[in-house]
Structure formats: structure tokens, C-alpha cells
Amino acid sequence: MTTLTMKVNGKTRTGDAEGRTLLVQFLRDELELTGTHVGCDTSQCGACVVHVNGKPVKSCTMFANEADGAEIVTIEGQAAEDGTLTAVQQAFQDHHGLQCGFCTPGMVMSATALLKENPKPTEADIRHYLEGNICRCTGYHNIIKAIYAASGQDVSSIAAE
Amino acid sequence: MYNFEFVKPGSVAEAVAALKDEEAQPLSGGQTLIPTMKQRLNMPGTLVSLTGIPELVGVSADGGTLTIGGATTHAQVAAEATAYPALAALAGNIGDPAVRNRGTIGGSLANNDPAACYPSAALASGATIVTNVREIAADDYFQGMFTTALDEGEIITGVKFPTPEKANYQKFEQPASRFALTGVFVAKYADGVRVAVTGASEEGVFRWTEAEAALSSNFSADAVDGLTASADGLIGDLHGTPEYRANLIKVLTKRAVAAAA
Amino acid sequence: MPKDGIGASTKRREDIRFLTGNGNYTDDINMHGQTYAHFLRSDIAHGKINNIDTSAASEMPGVLRIFTAADFEEKGGIPCGWQVTDRFGEVMQEPKHPILAEGKVRHVGDPIAVVVAESLEQARDAAEAIELDIEELEPVLNMKEAIKDGATKVHDDLTSNLCYDWGFVEENREAVDEAIKNAHHVTTLELVNNRLVANPMEPRVAVGDYNRSNDEFTLYTTSQNPHVIRLLMGAFVLNIPEHKLRVVAPDVGGGFGTKIFHYAEEAFVTWASKVLNRPVKWTSTRSEAFISDAHGRDHVTKIELALDENHMFTAVRTDTYANMGAYLSTFAPSIPTWLHGTLMAGNYTTPLVYVNVKAVFTNTTPVDAYRGAGRPEATFQLERVVDKAARELGVDPAELRRKNFIKPEQFPYDTPVAVTYDTGNYHATLDKALEMTDYAGFEARAAESKARGKLRGYGLAHFIEACGIAPSNLVGQLGARAGLYESATVRVNATGSISVMTGSHSHGQGHETTFAQVVAEMIGIPADQIDIVHGDTSKVPMGMGTYGSRSIAVGGSAMVRATEKIINKAKKIAAHLLEASEGDIELKDGQFTVAGTDKSLAWGEVTLAAYVPHNYPLESLEPGLEETAFYDPSNFTYPSGAYICEVEVDPDTGKVDILSFTTADDFGNIINPMVVEGQVHGGVAQGIGQAMLENVTYDENGQLLTGSFMDYAMPRASDLPMYSTDHSCQTPCTHNPLGVKGCGEAGAIGSPPAVVNAVIDALQRGGYNVDHIDMPVSPSRVWSAMQKG
Known part of the structure; x- marks a missing residue:
């Protein structure tokens, strides 16, 4: 066991990890941040996406030890203290971009990263960026709309309202 | 997965030393290795992380050669390999954004997955695989599915791509x-x-x-x-x-x- | 109407917790003193268990106990909930489905032993130390071979691998044969309806917790129907009475059918928590899900469509082999029979239909309901054969359909396959879809594609489904071992806020929002004063759960009935308080008024009186305001719709791009259009997935080749288009109080034939002589077909 220290959602957190402990296990089991989900074991589905030092990574495919000293942001760190949703979160609700909610944390984290890299993505840009985030419920239509809307672009240009 | 000792050296020399242990394996992003370990198909005693070694990271162009450090992520290559746009485009289409932020060129070439993208770029470019001990021409490096010219404990420190017309x-x-x-x-x-x-x-x-x-x-x-x-x-x-x-x-x-x- | 009443696209209240990481899924539940179960599963398809030696493994660090079949001798097997009677009047063959493999392993993934340990990794370590002596047997994989004389048997105690040979309608068999023999034209199509894995993004999880102080068990599980699990597991497997067994299905990350069924892992953790006197948790990995979640579809079918000289359909005959897998999953026998054969009239006036289904055991993972369940299989073969007939006869596929449609004035319509469609207007949905897709402009678009070297195709399918599965007395006659009603309790609090306890279960459908809209509409109070409670047998009356697009049609109706009881009682109270006759009391916008006067009382004043009955007709009315209703419908509901897909095929690679996908659905009345459209999007994506990407593949040894997302192709954002949806053609259901039909499965039912019809259209327009490609129409399959055509 090693004791790791990370800044998670702005707060310094410490916890114990084995060599094999994955970052997602550290977040869920050690820090009790269960918003980050595990939907596969082959690094495909993206339900586990968090930001490490500002970049999206799959927390199921990174050892917790690799994140020692890093800044981590998870889904729990998105909305403001008073509960105000971020633009991406609010757009997901406004456009019904989620159903069962299981892939949603990863989707929101990926979408947030996309808009940081590319503030005005096209529909094709969004679809391409979500290559590693699988949703089984929505057929993606409303997720695409939500992200497009969160970027401040006119959704009616890509889909009928 | 099986447990192992995690080591994060700060230099190539430390990494090479750590890899002298017979049970040690390098970890260079782990985007293929970690799923394999989850299935318990791989059992390293020690994993030696290469991603914290500054000298292994970076993209530089000089006199018709693009040099990429072995632990440089796909995302960094996509962003910085402007001297070789086709290579940057290839890197920007590997996996997905999250995978590109962890996976590295050295990891990909060392694994030599028969369906990976980078080996085709290295071979088509006549690239040189640089390790801690030698330089290997791409034509000699790839030796079949998941097989390369690398010896045990040998680390890819960089790849030199002649930039094409x-x-x-x-x-x-x-x-x-x-x-x-x-x-x-x-x-x-x-x-x-x-x-x-x-x-x-x-x-x-x-x-x-x-x-x-x-x-x-x-x-x-x-x-x-x-x-x-x-x-x-x-x-x-x-x-x-x-x-x-x-x-x-x-x-x-x-x-x-x-x-x- | 309150702003969040029926018909409003109210935003979903449940989204807030999901968007902020505050959902409570089963794997988020961790109990004090929790232990971890790991299932050791067969890595071969078929084998005889000679010995299981757990002695060394039991000594491994952290191991609490290792269980094998010997530990379950006193327990029942996993029950099947539906008994089909074959065409000779005999009941189906029903093998035992043990919790852990007894004597034989029968599919890759069949559980052999369970290790419970202090940590999951310790359990996995110990599982590797279990010594197995299993003698490999020839695997049974091909259905047609499996039912030949002398074939290796999956179950040695059964007479063969044939579960049943079902004929429907058996009395029509000869008449159908005769009609086909004498037909002007017969179109024949042989096809495979590919095996799928549902793959909800949340893998299955079960946590068992036994409380020694009161002898009560609690099971937290990823289920679409916690009461069904309590019933099956309590009564048939573990012999625990209902009042000592609580089943909770908290936030569930998608179901799509595969979380209906009762699984061995649920029974195991529940029982083991008592044996070990500690909570036991099992979390499936995705790899485990691929071999242990019940699969869907897997039919091999020959269909013949007979037409007369006017191109009217005169008969349909089908011959289907339906794969059951190694054991009968909970509802497996009903899927290829009553949920499939009864839909083979489609939208058409075909007077004679005969459906033969042979259900076969094989050494594969069990197969059961997956979104649509039987109806996609029916729709696919019918809509493919109709399209093929149109091409053979050189007539427009839309016109051929229109000509044979049941006409709007013919409803209610008795089909020759036992069901009565109450309402519908297929001409309207077809016309709407054709208009939305600019059918007339297609040729110009095709020419433009051709100029770019691409082949463009236009594919149409029109479907009917039977939803809101019920009524109980009918399904009982058909072999169901359960009722198919739904329940609701409406509890009005003293201040007027309301909790609705519904037997329906939401795992993505948005009931917490949409069900509240219905009650808000009926009473006229804001929806945010109404909470929807579901998924806990200790809170909710006995309910049958969510599947078969039944939530609003059956569960919603139960809630309406209970709310009507509430309103009736509240009016009595209001009449007393207002000193008026009950018949003169009206409830509108949350106000009780006396007709023709200005006397009124607010909703909250009446509800307060119900709980503080100082001025109250106690001699004739009980205090309180809480009512329960059980609703058992008199018929299925019959949503229908026209789906159109436009594709472009790359002739160099065979790759198919979907350019547009259009739906015109008739769901009857609609509660929340936003949610309904979302359901259609998701269903269509799964249908496109079946048509283009997804395919469970076993090798000749019964090894699963598609055991992860690395080889089982899930639809991703880049594979799919924006969809154009319409639900303006509404013929409300005539027999439920909301006039609703259900919308959950339509997308997955109507879309596969639309996609394949479009691909065939593209290839034929391009001059290729290809009249069928089995799903998924992957690039390699399309390219290979083009090389031959």
C-alpha cells in the first residue's frame, strides 16, 4: 500500500492504494466519489472519464499511482456549491441528453473537455470527439444537441426542435 | 488483476535499472496493457512507469527529421507534429481523446499490435527506433504480430521520422x-x-x-x-x-x- | 392544464442527480462488513463435471467460503415464467436451471463455483486455485442439426434438444399451405435474425444482506421488476416468504429486457448473506456480462408471402428456429411464440397466417427478451419479404404496402393470429413519413450520390407491435405463470403533496417526471408537489415492473385509477366542507368549487381536513387520503409506424452510411413529447445497431468470439445520424384511461428492416443482383455480396 495525495475537485485528498489500484477504484472506493462509473473492462465505454491535470482520461485505464500529485476533476466537481449546473450539465437536462444516467458522468466530462479544446464544434466534431463514450439509451441525438447548445450555437441548425 | 510493485523513475537511467528485474515491465501509457492485466493475462512483478521521465517526452523537428520522445502521448503528437501533418493526423485519430491523452508512441511501437496505427507510419517513413542502447531501422524493428527487435528491458527513448514530401x-x-x-x-x-x-x-x-x-x-x-x-x-x-x-x-x-x- | 401536465415537454427532475454524480446505482451501495463474490465460470461450451476440488483454494488468504452445486441441493432451480404448449398439445420440455452447474457445464459462462472473500481480488485469486476436472463434450450449436435424431443432447434428461414445436394458428395450417400452392405469386426469403447482447451501460450487480435480528433478507439488484424477482426467488428458489424478503432496484443504468430476468447471482448473494452472516456483493464485469446476461433474438427463418393477381396478400407461412440457449431464461419461451406469432399479420389484411416455431436448446448463453422481444423478429421478416415481393413484381414498395393495409374504417380489426387491433391509421403514418423524406425527390438525390461514386438507397418499413403486455386472464391461458397487471398507491399528505408508489420501474424512461405530469394534470396542482416512488418492494404494492412498453399503458393506468379514487373521496370531503351535494363539486386547477356558485376550497384545505378530521363526515367516510389501484387491461395496445432510412453505400469498401432516418409513429396520446422522442431515438439506434453492427458470434467450439466491446460492435456517435421523428398521427388507445399505447420499443422494431431495405435498394439501383444480406450489413458482408451479385 502507498499513500497517495491528489487535489480532487479542488480539495486535497489522500488515500491508500496498491500498485494495481485503478484511479477509478481509488475515486469510488477510497474517496467515495461514486459518480464516476465503470461500464466495461476494455477501455471502450468512457463512463469513467475524469480530468487529470485538465485533460480527459479513462480512469479505469490509469493506475491511481500514476495520478499521485495530480489535479483530478470528476463529475462531482462540476456543479457549483449552490447546485447551479454548468452550461454543459444544464444543456444535457434541457435537451434530454440522458436517460438512465449511467454513461452521463463520462459524457459530461468528455463534452466539457471538448468545449475547452474547441469552443464551437460542428456536429461532426462532436460525434468524432465522443468516439470513446458509449451511450445505449439516447441514440446520441440529444447528446449532440446538448453539447451543440452548450457551445452557444443554434441547435435548430442541426436538428428540428 | 494481479498485484505488482509500481515504480515511477525520473530518468531513463533509473528506468533501465528498474527494468533489470526479470519480473519488471515498462508501462508507457498502458492503454493496451491495463485491459490485458484486468483479464489476468499479464503478470508483471513490477511496472516501471515511463510517463514521468521528462527526457522521453517531446516533439522536435530538425533538418528534415521529426523526433518524438518515446513517452510522448498521441495527443501531443497530434498537436505538435506540424512538420509531418500526415503523422499528426494519424495520431489524432488513434482511439479516442481520453486514450490519446494516455497512450504513447513508444508504448504503441513496443507492443506492435497488428492493428495499431503507428507501426504503419514508422515503417512507411523508414523511421529509426531509438532505444536506450541502440538505433533500429523500422525495416528491422517489426518482426511479426506483437513481436519486435527490442530486447528485454530495452526502452524506446524516441523515434526519428524523416519528413516526407x-x-x-x-x-x-x-x-x-x-x-x-x-x-x-x-x-x-x-x-x-x-x-x-x-x-x-x-x-x-x-x-x-x-x-x-x-x-x-x-x-x-x-x-x-x-x-x-x-x-x-x-x-x-x-x-x-x-x-x-x-x-x-x-x-x-x-x-x-x-x-x- | 398545469404547466407540467399531460402533453408538456417537462424537463426531467431525475436528471439533476445523474448529472451531478449523485445517482444511487447498485454498485454504489456498500454495506458494513461487506464480502465479495466471484463466480468461477465455465470456459468451455459443454462438458461433464467429474470433480471440483476446492480444498487448496479454501485455504487462500481472505477466503470465507467456496460454494458449488452441492451447497444448493436443498434449493430450487431458477424458474421459467412461461410454459408454452406445442402444436400437438404437449407442454414444452423444461430442464432444470441450477444456481450453479450440476453434473455438466452447458455454455461458456455457466457458473461452476463461487468464492466469497474479504476482497474481490482475493476471491479471484482463490478461484484460480480451484481444481476442475471437466471432460469436454461435443458442443451443440447449430439448431437444425441439434434436433436431428442422435444429436448430442444439452440436457441428458430431456428426450431431445427440441424445447417445443409450436404452430400458430394450427387450425390454419392446411388452408395456408393450400393458399400458397394456388397463389399467383409467392415470394420466399430465408434470413437470420442475429443474436444480440443488450449491453445496458450499467453491468448487473447484486448485493445480499441478511438481518439476523428479524430474519429478513434484503437484495439490492439491477432489476427492471423487483417484485418479480422477489416472487420468483422467494417462492421457487430460496423458499423465503415475501414478508421476509425485500428487493430493491435503485437507480438502474438501463435494462432493455436483460434486467427483467431472475438470475442465479441474485439468489446466490441473498442466500449466502445468511450463510456467512455478512453482506455479499457481486458486480459483473463487462466481459462477464457478455457470457452471463441473457442474449436476444437469434432466429433462423424461412418466410413465404403469397399474393394474388391484384397483388393482395393471401397468405403468410413462416418456419422459424429459435435459439433458447442452454437453459430457459425467465420469459424465453414466450418470445418466439406469443410475442412473435401474434404479430405476423403486420399492418395487413392477409387472411391466412401460419407460424411454425421450433425452440431449440444449444450450448450457448440463454436467450430471452431484448427490446422489442419477438416483435422485431416478426417485423423484420414481414417487412423484408414485402419489400422483396415489391421488387419481384416491379411495383412500388410503398404502394404495395398501402394496398394491403388494414383501412382506418376497419378498426377494431380481428387478425387471423388471435389479436384484435383496437385502433390505427397506417395510411396516415406512411403518408407522413413519405412526406417527411421527400420521396418524390429521391431520384435526384440518388443521381447526385452516383455522381460522387456512391450508391444511394431508400428503405421503408411499416410496423405494428403489441405493447402493454396483459391481460392476465389471456396470458394465463397462453402459459404465463404470472399476472400482468400493474399497481399504484397514491398517498396524499396532509399538506396536499403526493407520493405515488408505482409498480412500474424507471431505468431511464423518466417516470419520475412523466408519471407526476399525469397526476398533476388530473388534480391541477404543480408537478413538483408529486413524488414518484418505485423500485422497492417494501414501499410499493405488488407490481409487475417495466418491459414491453407497458409502463404508461398499464402502470400509468393503475395510477390514474388510484388518483380517480383519491379525487372521488376528496370531492366527498369537499362537499361536506362546502355544505354542497357531492355531485355539484368540481375539481379544476387544484380548486374544489360548487357548480354555479363562487364557493371554493383549495386542494390543500381538503387534504388537511382528511388528516385533521374535525369537521368531517366520520360516520360515512374514513379519514385519510390514500388509495391503491391494480389495473389489468382488457387488451394489448398496438403502436404502429412508418420508418424510412436513406443510405449511401461505398461500392469500393461496402461501407454503409446512414444519411437520414425518419420515423412517423402512432403512439396514441402522449404525456411528454420530449421523453417520447428520446425513447424513439434510443430504440432506433439499437435497431440500427442490430442492422449494421451488432452480432454475437460463436466459433465451432462454442467459444464466444464477440466477448467484449473490442469485437461486439456497439453503435457510437459517429455511426448514427440525427433522426427526424414525428408522432402527430395519433389514434388513441380505446381501452385504457389515458389513450396511450407505449413508445419504448418501437424504434428497435421498425428500424432494422428499414435499414436493410435501403441497402438492398442501393445495391439494386447500382446494378447489383443482391436481394438479401443478413444482418449486420457490415462493410465486409456488403462488399462480399456485391462481388457475387
């Missing part, structure tokens, strides 16, 4: 994994054209020499028209027959040439 990579994705069902990298240099194919062969990445000859004398998609890629030795699986992959090799070569020209 023109180049392009065309990937036809396997529908599930999104790895290359077949990918073709075409690179045109002053002394000739090289064509490398990934995803298609039982032997891993290979050069399509007939196409190279045809394209070296006439760099146009038409030059490939009369050729047929052989299906012998190509992979047949639930995503495509050997004949289908042979067809893709030709189609993608033509498209790569058209896009490059």
Missing part, C-alpha cells in the same frame, strides 16, 4: 474496437515511395512493395489500378475475410495517394 494515412476501422481493420500509410520521399499496411496481415505491419514500385515511378492513384494485393497470409476474422482486407489495401492505398497528391 507527401504522405497520407487511410484507416478503415474495425467496427467494434475502432482499431484499423486495415490501414495504409503512403509516404513519398525524394528517393521513392513507401507503402506500409497495418491491420491486414497475420505477420503484422508490412510493406506493399509492388505498390511502392508503381508509385515511385508514377505517384498517382491510377498507378495502383493494375495491381492486386494478395490475400495470402492476410487475417480472416468475423470483421472481414482475407479477400476483403486485400481489397481494402488497394482501395486505401489509392485514397492515400489521392489525398497526399
Whole structure:
């Protein structure tokens, strides 16, 4: 066991990890941040996406030890203290971009990263960026709309309202 | 997965020392290794992380050569390999954004997955694989599926790509994994054209020499028209027959040439 | 109407917790003193268990106990909930489905032993130390071979691998044969309806917790129907009475059918928590899900469509082999029979239909309901054969359909396959879809594609489904071993706020929002004063759960009935308080008024009086305001719709791109259009997935080749288009109080034939002689077909 220290959602957190402990296990089991989900074991589905030092990574495919000293942001760190949703979160609700909610944390984290890299993505840009985030419920239509809307672009240009 | 000792050296020398242990393996992003370990198909006693070694990270261009540090992520190559746009584009289409933020060029080349993208770029570019002990020409480096010229404990510290006059990579994705069902990298240099194919062969990445000859004398998609890629030795699986992959090799070569020209 | 009443696209309240990481999924539940179960599963398809030696493994660090079949001798097997009677009047063959493999392993993934340990990794370590002596047997994989004389048997105690040979309608068999023999034209199509894995993004999880102080068990599980699990597991497997067994299905990350069924892992953790006197948790990995979640579809079918000289359909005959897998999953026998054969009239007036289904055991993972369940299989073969007939006869596929449609004035319509469609207007949905897709402009678009070297195709399918599965007395006659009603309790609090306890279960459908809209509409109070409670047998009356697009049609109706009881009682109270006759009391916008006067009382004043009955007709009315209703419908509902897909095929690679996908659905009345459209999007994506990407593949040894997302192709954002949806053609259901039909499965039912019809259209327009490609129409399959055509 090693004791790791990370800044998670702005707060310094410490916890114990084995060599094999994955970052997602550290977040869920050690820090009790269960918003980050595990939907596969082959690094495909993206339900586990968090930001490490500002970049999206799959927390199921990174050892917790690799994140020692890093800044981590998870889904729990998105909305403001008073509960105000971020633009991406609010757009997901406004456009019904989620159903069962299981892939949603990863989707929101990926979408947030996309808009940081590319503030005005096209529909094709969004679809391409979500290559590693699988949703089984929505057929993606409303997720695409939500992200497009969160970027401040006119959704009616890509889909009928 | 089985437990192991995690080591994060700060220099190549420390990493090499740590890898002297027979049970030690390098970890260079782990985007393939970690899923394999979850299935308990791999059992290192120690994992030596290479991603915290500053000298292994970076992209630099100098006098017709692009040098990429072994632990440079796909995302960084996509952003910084401006001297070799086809290579940057290839890197920007590996996996997905999250995978590109962890996976590294050294990790990909060391693993030599038969459906990975980077091996085709290295082979088509006549790149040089630089390790802590030697330099290996790409033509000597790839030795079949998941097999390379690397010795135990040898680390890829960098890759040197001669920058081509023109180049392009065309990937036809396997529908599930999104790895290359077949990918073709075409690179045109002053002394000739090289064509490398990934995803298609039982032997891993290979050069399509007939196409190279045809394209070296006439760099146009038409030059490939009369050729047929052989299906012998190509992979047949639930995503495509050997004949289908042979067809893709030709189609993608033509498209790569058209896009490059 | 309150702003969040029926018909409003109210935003979903449940989204807030999901968007902020505050959902409570089963794997988020961790109990004090929790232990971890790991299932050791067969890595071969068929084998005889000679010995299981757990002695060394039991000594491994952290191991609490290792269980094998010997530990379950006193327990029942996993029950099947539906008994089909074959065409000779005999009941189906029903093998035992043990919790852990007894004597034989019968599919890759069949559980052999369970290790419970202090940590999951310790359990996995110990599982590797279990010594197995299993003698490999020939696997049974091909259905047609499996039912030949002398074939290796999956279950040695059964007479063969044939579960049943079902004929429907058996009395029509000869008449159908005769009609086909004498037909002007017969179109024949042989096809495979590919096996799928549902793959909800949340893998299955089960946590068992036994409380020694009161002898009560609690099971937290990823289920679409916690009461069904309590019933099956309590009564048939573990012999625990209902009052000592609580089943909770908290936030569930998608179901799509595969979380209906009762699974061995649920029974195991529940029982083991008592044996070990500690909570036991099992979390499936995705790899485990691929071999242990019940699969869907897997039919091999020959269909013949007979037409007369006017191109009217005169008969349909089908011959289907339906794969059951190694054991009968909970509802497996009903899927290829009553949920499939009864839909073979489609939208058409075909007077004679005969459906033969042979259900076969094989050494594969069990097969059961997956979104649509039987109806996609029916729709696919019918809509493919109709399209093929149109091409053979050189007539427009839309016109051929229109000509044979049941006409709007013919409803209610008795089909020759036992069901009565109450309402519908297929001409309207077809016309709407044709208009939305600019059918007339297609040729110009095709020419434009051709100029770019691409082949463009236009594919149409029109479907009917039977939803809101019920009524109980009918399904009982058909072999169901359960009722198919739904329940609701409406509890009005003293201040007027309301909790609705519904037997329906939401795992993505948005009930917490949409069900509240219905009650808000009926009473006229804001929806945010109404909470929807579901998924806990200790809170909710006995309910049958969510599947078969039944939530709003059956569960919603139960809630309406209970709310009507509430309103009736509240009016009595209001009449007393207002000193008026009950018949003169009206409830509108949350106000009780006396007709023709200005006397009124607010909703909250009446509800307060119900709980503080100082001025109250106690002699004739009980205090309180809480009512329960059980609703058992008199018929299925019959949503229908026209789906159109436009594709472009790359002739060099065979790759198919979907350019547009258009739906015109008739769901009857609609509660929340936003949610309904979302359901259609998701269903269509799964249908496109079946048509183009997804395919469970076993090798000749019964090894699963598509055991992860690396080889089982899930639809991703880049594979799919924006969809154009319409639900303006509404013929409300005539027999439920809301006039609703259900919308959950339509997308997955109507879309596969639309996609394949479009691909065939593209290839034929391109001059290729290809009249069928089995799903998924992957690039390699399309390219290979083009080389032959």
C-alpha cells in the first residue's frame, strides 16, 4: 500500500492504494466519489472519464499511482456549491441528453473537455470527439444537441426542435 | 488483476535499472496493457512507469527529421507534429481523446499490435527506433504480430521520422474496437515511395512493395489500378475475410495517394 | 392544464442527480462488513463435471467460503415464467436451471463455483486455485442439426434438444399451405435474425444482506421488476416468504429486457448473506456480462408471402428456429411464440397466417427478451419479404404496402393470429413519413450520390407491435405463470403533496417526471408537489415492473385509477366542507368549487381536513387520503409506424452510411413529447445497431468470439445520424384511461428492416443482383455480396 495525495475537485485528498489500484477504484472506493462509473473492462465505454491535470482520461485505464500529485476533476466537481449546473450539465437536462444516467458522468466530462479544446464544434466534431463514450439509451441525438447548445450555437441548425 | 510493485523513475537511467528485474515491465501509457492485466493475462512483478521521465517526452523537428520522445502521448503528437501533418493526423485519430491523452508512441511501437496505427507510419517513413542502447531501422524493428527487435528491458527513448514530401494515412476501422481493420500509410520521399499496411496481415505491419514500385515511378492513384494485393497470409476474422482486407489495401492505398497528391 | 401536465415537454427532475454524480446505482451501495463474490465460470461450451476440488483454494488468504452445486441441493432451480404448449398439445420440455452447474457445464459462462472473500481480488485469486476436472463434450450449436435424431443432447434428461414445436394458428395450417400452392405469386426469403447482447451501460450487480435480528433478507439488484424477482426467488428458489424478503432496484443504468430476468447471482448473494452472516456483493464485469446476461433474438427463418393477381396478400407461412440457449431464461419461451406469432399479420389484411416455431436448446448463453422481444423478429421478416415481393413484381414498395393495409374504417380489426387491433391509421403514418423524406425527390438525390461514386438507397418499413403486455386472464391461458397487471398507491399528505408508489420501474424512461405530469394534470396542482416512488418492494404494492412498453399503458393506468379514487373521496370531503351535494363539486386547477356558485376550497384545505378530521363526515367516510389501484387491461395496445432510412453505400469498401432516418409513429396520446422522442431515438439506434453492427458470434467450439466491446460492435456517435421523428398521427388507445399505447420499443422494431431495405435498394439501383444480406450489413458482408451479385 502507498499513500497517495491528489487535489480532487479542488480539495486535497489522500488515500491508500496498491500498485494495481485503478484511479477509478481509488475515486469510488477510497474517496467515495461514486459518480464516476465503470461500464466495461476494455477501455471502450468512457463512463469513467475524469480530468487529470485538465485533460480527459479513462480512469479505469490509469493506475491511481500514476495520478499521485495530480489535479483530478470528476463529475462531482462540476456543479457549483449552490447546485447551479454548468452550461454543459444544464444543456444535457434541457435537451434530454440522458436517460438512465449511467454513461452521463463520462459524457459530461468528455463534452466539457471538448468545449475547452474547441469552443464551437460542428456536429461532426462532436460525434468524432465522443468516439470513446458509449451511450445505449439516447441514440446520441440529444447528446449532440446538448453539447451543440452548450457551445452557444443554434441547435435548430442541426436538428428540428 | 494481479498485484505488482509500481515504480515511477525520473530518468531513463533509473528506468533501465528498474527494468533489470526479470519480473519488471515498462508501462508507457498502458492503454493496451491495463485491459490485458484486468483479464489476468499479464503478470508483471513490477511496472516501471515511463510517463514521468521528462527526457522521453517531446516533439522536435530538425533538418528534415521529426523526433518524438518515446513517452510522448498521441495527443501531443497530434498537436505538435506540424512538420509531418500526415503523422499528426494519424495520431489524432488513434482511439479516442481520453486514450490519446494516455497512450504513447513508444508504448504503441513496443507492443506492435497488428492493428495499431503507428507501426504503419514508422515503417512507411523508414523511421529509426531509438532505444536506450541502440538505433533500429523500422525495416528491422517489426518482426511479426506483437513481436519486435527490442530486447528485454530495452526502452524506446524516441523515434526519428524523416519528413516526407507527401504522405497520407487511410484507416478503415474495425467496427467494434475502432482499431484499423486495415490501414495504409503512403509516404513519398525524394528517393521513392513507401507503402506500409497495418491491420491486414497475420505477420503484422508490412510493406506493399509492388505498390511502392508503381508509385515511385508514377505517384498517382491510377498507378495502383493494375495491381492486386494478395490475400495470402492476410487475417480472416468475423470483421472481414482475407479477400476483403486485400481489397481494402488497394482501395486505401489509392485514397492515400489521392489525398497526399 | 398545469404547466407540467399531460402533453408538456417537462424537463426531467431525475436528471439533476445523474448529472451531478449523485445517482444511487447498485454498485454504489456498500454495506458494513461487506464480502465479495466471484463466480468461477465455465470456459468451455459443454462438458461433464467429474470433480471440483476446492480444498487448496479454501485455504487462500481472505477466503470465507467456496460454494458449488452441492451447497444448493436443498434449493430450487431458477424458474421459467412461461410454459408454452406445442402444436400437438404437449407442454414444452423444461430442464432444470441450477444456481450453479450440476453434473455438466452447458455454455461458456455457466457458473461452476463461487468464492466469497474479504476482497474481490482475493476471491479471484482463490478461484484460480480451484481444481476442475471437466471432460469436454461435443458442443451443440447449430439448431437444425441439434434436433436431428442422435444429436448430442444439452440436457441428458430431456428426450431431445427440441424445447417445443409450436404452430400458430394450427387450425390454419392446411388452408395456408393450400393458399400458397394456388397463389399467383409467392415470394420466399430465408434470413437470420442475429443474436444480440443488450449491453445496458450499467453491468448487473447484486448485493445480499441478511438481518439476523428479524430474519429478513434484503437484495439490492439491477432489476427492471423487483417484485418479480422477489416472487420468483422467494417462492421457487430460496423458499423465503415475501414478508421476509425485500428487493430493491435503485437507480438502474438501463435494462432493455436483460434486467427483467431472475438470475442465479441474485439468489446466490441473498442466500449466502445468511450463510456467512455478512453482506455479499457481486458486480459483473463487462466481459462477464457478455457470457452471463441473457442474449436476444437469434432466429433462423424461412418466410413465404403469397399474393394474388391484384397483388393482395393471401397468405403468410413462416418456419422459424429459435435459439433458447442452454437453459430457459425467465420469459424465453414466450418470445418466439406469443410475442412473435401474434404479430405476423403486420399492418395487413392477409387472411391466412401460419407460424411454425421450433425452440431449440444449444450450448450457448440463454436467450430471452431484448427490446422489442419477438416483435422485431416478426417485423423484420414481414417487412423484408414485402419489400422483396415489391421488387419481384416491379411495383412500388410503398404502394404495395398501402394496398394491403388494414383501412382506418376497419378498426377494431380481428387478425387471423388471435389479436384484435383496437385502433390505427397506417395510411396516415406512411403518408407522413413519405412526406417527411421527400420521396418524390429521391431520384435526384440518388443521381447526385452516383455522381460522387456512391450508391444511394431508400428503405421503408411499416410496423405494428403489441405493447402493454396483459391481460392476465389471456396470458394465463397462453402459459404465463404470472399476472400482468400493474399497481399504484397514491398517498396524499396532509399538506396536499403526493407520493405515488408505482409498480412500474424507471431505468431511464423518466417516470419520475412523466408519471407526476399525469397526476398533476388530473388534480391541477404543480408537478413538483408529486413524488414518484418505485423500485422497492417494501414501499410499493405488488407490481409487475417495466418491459414491453407497458409502463404508461398499464402502470400509468393503475395510477390514474388510484388518483380517480383519491379525487372521488376528496370531492366527498369537499362537499361536506362546502355544505354542497357531492355531485355539484368540481375539481379544476387544484380548486374544489360548487357548480354555479363562487364557493371554493383549495386542494390543500381538503387534504388537511382528511388528516385533521374535525369537521368531517366520520360516520360515512374514513379519514385519510390514500388509495391503491391494480389495473389489468382488457387488451394489448398496438403502436404502429412508418420508418424510412436513406443510405449511401461505398461500392469500393461496402461501407454503409446512414444519411437520414425518419420515423412517423402512432403512439396514441402522449404525456411528454420530449421523453417520447428520446425513447424513439434510443430504440432506433439499437435497431440500427442490430442492422449494421451488432452480432454475437460463436466459433465451432462454442467459444464466444464477440466477448467484449473490442469485437461486439456497439453503435457510437459517429455511426448514427440525427433522426427526424414525428408522432402527430395519433389514434388513441380505446381501452385504457389515458389513450396511450407505449413508445419504448418501437424504434428497435421498425428500424432494422428499414435499414436493410435501403441497402438492398442501393445495391439494386447500382446494378447489383443482391436481394438479401443478413444482418449486420457490415462493410465486409456488403462488399462480399456485391462481388457475387
